[in-house]
Amino acid sequence: GGLRHAVASIAGAEAYKCLKFEGGVHRVQRVPKTEKQGRIHTSTMTVAILPQPTEMRLQISPKDLRIETKRASGAGGQHVNTTDSAVRIVHIPTGIVSECQQERSQIRNKEKAMQMLYAKLYNAKLEEETKKRNTARKIQIGTKGRSEKIRTYNFPQDRITDHRISRSVHHIESFMxxxxxxxEMIQTVREYADYETLMEIISENEK
Known part of the structure; x- marks a missing residue:
């Protein structure tokens, strides 16, 4: 049971700039109501923050796409089970795949699948360029793998710890x-990332 996967679209001024450092592993420590011995259980959630590029910034040739349709699986009633509404798009040159079956309409699913494909391709390009720039010394924030634990939410202690900047605050409810x-936490992380970027530039210029 429980939620295994979720996708959200966030729009607004400088949305990606504000949220890009939320990508990584978020760890939750809590005592479930069903826990009789009072033991702390640990769960993790991996977050990926992908910028949504415009078509002007990233061009995809239709001949590089393989678009497949199929019947959607899971809950949704008779309509879901009898129509080919689910869409799967493969970017042939890279092998990157995007799928969507959230909508009842095949057209809407195709639109959303294309949006996700744009984001995945743009992110792959961004990561490739970042790796090229940071061969000598990796920036500590923003370039680590998504498997990196970035923050812990400890409910018994009502504490949030960001491991990248070694800072803890209390009152999880207000934070969430x-x-x-x-x-304030996001701003501190951004400032530290700017500092690390500056150190990277200085290090490169001193060679």
Whole structure:
């Protein structure tokens, strides 16, 4: 049971700039209501933040795409089971795949699958360029793999710890509501990332 996968679209001024450092592994430590011995259970969630490029910034040739349709699986009633509404798009040169079956309409599923494909291709290009720039010394924030543990939410202690900047704050509820505590944490991470980027540039120029 539980949620295994979710996709959300966030729009707004500088949305990617504000949220890009939220990518990574978020760890939750809690005592479930069903736990009789009071033992702390640890769960993790991997977050990927992908910028949504415009068609002007990233061009995809139709001949490089293989578009497949199939019947959607899972809940949805008779309509889902009897129509080929699910869409799967393969970018042939890279092998990157995007799928969508959220909508009842095949057209809407194709639109969403294309949006996700654009984001995946743009992110792959971004990661490739980042690796090329940081061969001598990796920037500590923003270039680590998504398997990197970035933050822990400890419910018994009502504490949030960001491991990249070694900073802890308390009151998880306020933090999760996106109030000042979250803004301050994000700003601190961004400032530290800027500092690391500056150190990278200085290191390159001193060679």
């Amino acid at each position: 509501l996106g109030e000042e505590m979250l803004d």
